[in-house]
Amino acid sequence: MSTALHAEWTKLRTVASPLWLLLGMIAATVALSAGATSVVTCAAAGCGGDVTRYSLIGVELGQALVAILAVLVISSEYSSGMIRTTLTAVPRRTTVFAAKAITVTGVVAVAGTIAVLASLLVGRFILPRQGFTASHGHPVLSLADGLTLRATAGSILYLTLIALLSLGIAVVVRDSATSIGVILGLLYLPPILAQVIGNPHWQHLLQRLAPMSAGLTIQATTNLNSLPICPWAGLGATAAWSAAALTSGVVVLRTRDA
Amino acid sequence: MVTGSVTPYRSGQRDGRDGFAQLLHSEWTKFHTVRGWMLGMAAAALMLVLVALLAGISSDQRGAPAVPTGPGGEPxxxxxxxxxxxxxxxxxxxxxxxxxxxxxxxxxxxxxxxxxxxxxxxxxxxxxxxxxxxxxxxxxxxxxxxxxxxxxxxxxxxxxxxxxxxxxxxxxxxxxxxxxxxxxxxxxxxxxxxxxxxxxxxxxxxxxxxxxxxxxxxxxxxxxxxxxxxxxxxxxxxxxxxxxxxxxxxxxxxxxxxxxxxxxxxxxxxxxxxxxxxxxxxAVRYSLPTAGTLGNILTGTFAGLIAVVVVAALFITTEYRKKLILVTLTASPKRGRVLLAKAIVLGAVTFVAGLAGAVVAIQLGERLARSNGVYLFPVTSSTELRVALGTAALLAAASVLALSVGAIFRTSAGAVTTVIAAIVLPYLLVANPFMPADAARLLTRVTPAAAFAVQQTLVQYPQVENPYTPYNDYYPLAPWAGLAVLAGYAVASLAIAAVVLRRRDA
Known part of the structure; x- marks a missing residue:
């Protein structure tokens, strides 16, 4: 296992694109958070708003780059035929897959931590200038606040879960463009579709089950009673999607000819 | 030594033609012989219809009081x-x-x-x-x-x-x-x-x-x-x-x-x-919150868009992956024309698929909504035609954008993500309830998501106060102006792709 891990780490480290994707992910996350926090305003005391969530909104964009990274780790091996070498060197396919999952999770967790903490810092810097001050009922963002800490740790976890979900889907689909299409559809479409579903029960169900709308409830720090699903359960729903994708990935990888 | 005169060999075949029509024909052949791509386009059209179906059957307002209408039949x-x-x-x-x-x-x-x-x-x-x-x-x-x-x-x-x-x-x-x-x-x-x-x-x-x-x-x-x-x-x-x-x-x-x-x-x-x-x-959006619009029925455009973008990116990146691009560029050394032919074939196929999907989705969606007692903001048949044609044009422009970005990046994953994030993410952000109206208007003015204005059917009245935001189906740009923003992005990236393709070694 350690040799497999070492091999995967070498593959990831010696190609330029993963590093650029991770840097891009950090930049995109922080940029969107900065943009969003500089357009929201709080005019007077008692204005609503979830400052933690505003600061972490960049994750909605950052996850797309995490998905590309995870997809490329798999599909580039298929498109170049490298997968045959990999599986010849390490015939235990589950081990290969686990090694890939661990390396990708590791780098995404590190880059995700940087991206999420930087977003929070940006929010902490910008939001008070937009009127989100202590006198308006919004204390300065701080990890000492339990809910903000939960949102921060949850967002990092969410990014790693998206990486795992993408890995699983990429193994099943193999083609990179189609995998990315499937993943982004799974993430971005349900919140849009939920708007046109007239039946409130179906709408609610979709919000509870969709990987993005359920998982990102972990970022909420206000109006916790009006969330479609409670935060940890929401992240659990995303984890269930990732687990299902990984399981199908393992099954397909073991049973299918590479 | 006596040498007889040697007649050089001449093929019995007629000279090949390298006109633009041949180029279009060869690109069409490449496209329609890949079953996955044709299926992808069919799936895009089907998404429009399926979402219209979902919106229709999930809404039940039978027995709701009738919406009052004025002398002209307007709500x-x-x-x-x-x-x-x-x-x-x-x-x-x-x-x-x-x-x-x-x-x-x-x-x-x-x-x-x-x-x-x-x-x-x-x-x-x-x-x-x-x-x-x-x-x-x-x-x-x-x-x-x-x-x-x-x-x-x-x-x-x-x-x-x-x-x-x-x-x-x-x-x-x-x-x-x-x-x-x-x-x-x-x-x-x-x-x-x-x-x-x-x-x-x-x-x-x-x-x-x-x-x-x-x-x-x-x-x-x-x-x-x-x-x-x-x-x-x-x-x-x-x-x-x-x-x-x-x-x-x-x-x-x-x-x-x-x-x-x-x-x-x-x-x-x-x-x-x-x-x-x-x-x-x-009546405006807020006075009739349960009423539907053509834009609501066509929400499947987002799903169709993803399928179209994937196929469009593959249409060019597969050539690079399979090294077919070398053959293509040998057969037709004028690289800009190759890209243009690809864009025309892809745009036309997408337009046809999108139009078919939009027309069926609108008909089906309207019928289902009415039979479930859902009130739809009335539209003239010319508006309905504009929405259907505009939706098809939106998908076609997005396909050209994805093709161009694919030609620039040469890898499909990056191209697909860039285009989807550029079109869908602004819409998702705008749909966030906390998004201030000014920021939402700016996003739907300058990003490719402006194109969804082509689906709007609601009118803004100066004498009625209402949050006229994209989230409530009111776009800052006129329908065709919004579409022109996306078309502008598509044309600009096509031009960049042509320059890059000409300069770069394939």
Whole structure:
């Protein structure tokens, strides 16, 4: 296992694109958070708003780059035929897959931590200038606040879960463009579709089950009673999607000819 | 050595042609012989239909009260407190308005004074107390001065008087209704004349309306109270008893009174105090929250878009992956033309698939919505055609954008993500309820998501306050202008791709 891990780490480290994707992910996350926090305003005391969530909104964009990274780790091996070498060197396919999952999770967790903490810092810097001050009922963002800490740790976890979900889907689909299409559809479409579903029960169900709308409830720090699903359960729903994708990935990888 | 003359070999085949038509034909052959791509396009069209189906069957509003419609069949809000009596023949009615105060809710069951710019108090002559019946009215408003309105859509500004007491008069002569305003009750200014079919006896009198006011990103109910004096009937109109009534109290477009307020009127020694809520205006998104639009039916465009973008990116990146690009560029060394041929073939296929999907989705969606009792904002058939063609054009432009980005990046994952994030993410951000209206308008003006304006069917009315944001199906750009933004991105990236393709070694 350690040799497999070492091999995967070498593959990831010696190609330029993963590093650029991770840097891009950090930049995109922080940029969107900065943009969003500089357009929201709080005019007077008692204005609503979830400052933690505003600061972490960049994750909605950052996850797309995490998905590309995870997809490329798999599909580039298929498109170049490298997968045959990999599986010849390490015939235990589950081990290969686990090694890939661990390396990708590791780098995404590190880059995700940087991206999420930087977003929070940006929010902490910008939001008070937009009127989100202590006198308006919004204390300065701080990890000492339990809910903000939960949102921060949850967002990092969410990014790693998206990486795992993408890995699983990429193994099943193999083609990179189609995998990315499937993943982004799974993430971005349900919140849009939920708007046109007239039946409130179906709408609610979709919000509870969709990987993005359920998982990102972990970022909420206000109006916790009006969330479609409670935060940890929401992240659990995303984890269930990732687990299902990984399981199908393992099954397909073991049973299918590479 | 004797050498005979050698005849060089000439192939019996005719010369190959390298015209643009051949290029188009070869690109079409490449496209339609890959089953996955044809299936992808079919899937895109199917997504439009499936989402329309989902929207249709998941909504059930059978038994909901009917939406009131105005003289032209357009949906209207017609809710106000009416102090009226029947008025037969010609005559005039005059009144002075000495105060108009509005309140908005604060907490549960509490009210605080507020500014409602389009709170209305004045005189109205109306065919009957039925919702949606023809009327003409002259009124003072919260902050838009004296106005004369009729037919729900028409709004005329009158003189804005600084004096607190404003005098209003409505005069009927046959089918002509003329409104006058005055600062002192002596010098009268004619505001306008409208022609209405009212029948011999109309209902006329005082009215107070108080529409929902925009607060932050939502709206809040409001209530207004006006003080009237010097009420007098002249000409052929003679006074009887005044009766108070809430018009359209059960209407789906009426948000009701913020508690504890209620519609009422009191009369003491010539002074009328009238409290009312509601509005007399064309219906907008917020007054009919359960109504649907063509844009709602076509939400599947997002799903179709993802399929189209994937196929479009693969159409070029597969050439790089399979090294087919070398053959392609050897056969047709003019690289810009190759890219153009690809864009035309891809755009045309996408347009056809998108149009088929949109037309079926609209037909199916409208039928399902109607059979489930869902009210749809009415559209003319030319608007419907514009939405269907625009949706197809949107998908086609997105496919060209994805093709160009694919040619620049040469890898499909990056191209697909870039294009989807550029079109879908702005829309997702705009759909966030906390997104300020200005930021949402900017996003739907400059990003490729502006193209969804081509699906809008709702009209913005200056005389109705409403959060006119993209989230509520009101886009800042005109339909074709919005589409032009996406087309601009597509053309620009196609040009960049052509330059890059020419400069770079394949």
């Amino acid at each position: 209207v809000t017609d809710n106000f407190y009416f102090v009226h009596q029947p008025l037969t023949g010609d005559g005039s009615i005059t009144v002075s308005v000495s105060g108009l105060d509005s309140s908005v809710p604060e907490g549960l069951g509490e009210l605080r004074p507020g500014v409602v710019p389009w709170a209305k108090a004045g005189l109205i002559v109306k065919e009957s107390t039925r919702e949606g019946s023809p009327y003409a009215a002259i009124m003072v408003t919260g902050s838009h001065g004296v106005r004369m309105q009729d037919g729900y859509l028409n709004d005329r500004a009158g003189p804005v008087s600084a004096a607190a007491v404003r005098w209003l008069r409505l005069e009927r002569s046959g089918d002509a209704i003329t409104g006058y305003a005055s600062a002192d009750g002596k010098d009268w200014t004619r505001v306008g004349t409208v022609h209405l079919e009212l029948g011999p006896t109309a209902q006329g009198g005082l009215f107070v309306a108080s529409p929902q006011s925009v607060e932050g990103m939502g709206t809040t109910a409001s209530v207004s109270t006006a003080t009237f004096g010097d009420l007098r009937l002249q000409g052929g109109w003679t006074g009887r008893n005044w009766a108070g009534e809430q018009v359209g109290g059960e209407s789906p477009s009426f948000a009701g009174y913020p508690p504890p307020a209620a519609g009422s009127f009191t009369r003491s020694s010539g002074t009328f105090t009238v409290t009312g809520a509601g509005d007399i205006a064309p």
